Amino acid sequence: MTATLSVTGLHTHFFTRAGVVKAVDGVDFDVAPGEVMGLVGESGSGKSITGFSIMGLIDEPGKIVSGSIRLKGEELVGASEEAMRALRGNRVAMIFQDPMMTLNPVLRVDTQMVEAIRAHEKVSKRDALARSRDALGMVGIPAPEERLRAYPHQLSGGMRQRVAIAIAFLNEPDLIIADEPTTALDVTIQSQIIHEAQSLCKRTGTALIWITHDLAVVAGIADRIAVMYAGRIVEAGGIDAVIDTPLHPYTVGLLGSVPTSNRRGERLTQIPGMPPNVLNLPEGCTFRERCPRATAECRHEPAITEPRAGQAVRCFHPHGGGA
């Protein structure tokens, strides 16, 4: 199966007055059709910028310095603004974090949905409306006919996020990028939304990149996971492999800082220190200053290795693999 999206060597840098911020500094990954990939990391690790790079929405002073982003073989880096606009919402869609903010407060739901369809296809208003109604039904909105005529403020947060997801799926895109779409929702609604998005992807063959800092959410939705740290992917692999037997010390630290019921009463481990200053990243492995396993060797750039099949890591001293 060929990948829907393949990102190789992506470098997105921001040229600020204070210096060059290497927000994304060498990211590689593939997403297959119908696959859900979780992109995990702390704030500032570059996961959202990776998403915006794919959408072609990096504003000044940011720039994709090098690398390639291929959507079904078509190169997106360096594509014209015109070509990118034709792509956005049509072949690549995006779901945002705060459903209170992503729907225009003064336009009705039907207006916003019809607009999204007609921006890319010549269809009659009536057909577009019918498709919008079906899409709302697909994401589990009851009485879609009524909801179509509602204004965003008349809907609850979960309902609005469903509308946002329905809009993302409207034009049956190849790829959807979801940027922390459940962070602002209740856990109960969260799990429904995750379930809904997952089954839609499997049904339509849409690839989904789920950006989040919440490992529990990723464990529930993703097929594969990529952990980002300071603009790089430090570990990537199948969801079960990474969660059960993490290789990179950072992944281990992340998992250790999630409270679970079977470790009740124990002290939660934390990752010491702070994420590095993006203006002044340490030489070699960017995690070494916080890493309990760091040695002199870590002053050099670690290469990506695959100690286990299908689980790649960027570390000299991965867990489980000796050292």
Next chain:
Amino acid sequence: MTDTAAAPVVKVQSPFRRFASEFFESWIARVALLTLLTIIFLALAAPWITPQNPYDLGQVDVLDGRLPPGEEAFAGYTMWLGSDGAGRDLYSAILYGLRISLAVGVASGGIALVIGSLIGLFAAYAGGRVETLIMRLVDLQLSFPAALTALILVAILGKGIDKIIIALVLVQWAYYARTVRGSALVERRKEYIEAATCLGLSHGRIVMRHIMPNCLAPLIVVGTVQTAHAIALEATLSFLGVGLPQTEPSLGVLIANGYEYMLSGRYWISVFPGLALLLTIVSINLVGDRLRDVLNPRLSR
């Protein structure tokens, strides 16, 4: 779906209903709006409810000149508000004057609103040097006193109602441009604009359908206040003698005409048109104030 039953569409008043009921909570707003509507009605109905057409020289008799209020005209009707130096019935002249004043105010306000907000939207969306250039132009425009700029423009353009409107538009567009740009800058940063961009909508569509409607509230408020301002400015220009011609007296012309008689005790020629102008401007401003209170999200309860 467990949340479906628990989350019905919330039945709320339509936005307009809620807005109206909030607006009418204040008795000042009720009185002001009623006054304004009465003034507009009187102005529109002037040809049918006045005894004289003050612009038709055949109906104006110099022998009726400077009659005090309540005197009977040569033609037989009573001049309840008296007459001016040329023998015009002041009641008729005021209503006809109101027509001109309101027309000038609304036309110049409307045109300035459209032009100004398009320029403001464009500046906010374009950003960078274009925005800087436009906004410095706005600053420059606003740094001159409006009356002075209008005076110079009318002096250059010449007399006539169309020239006055052009001058007022040129004076006022900057207020709208600045207002719209301010709120458009705020709206542009909001996530729904980013979401609209991610849907691949065209720039024109994003500006007109998504940003513009969200800037309407401050625009409505500025629009009412600036319309009142335009009416006052037109009266000022006419009073100074560079506005409308003597043969088509607006309120400002009437006030100017009566000014020379003030010291001889014939107060009515200036005072009644002055009161009409005052009432119009105050009622528009009060309505505008109330609109601002209701439309301002920070003041809403």
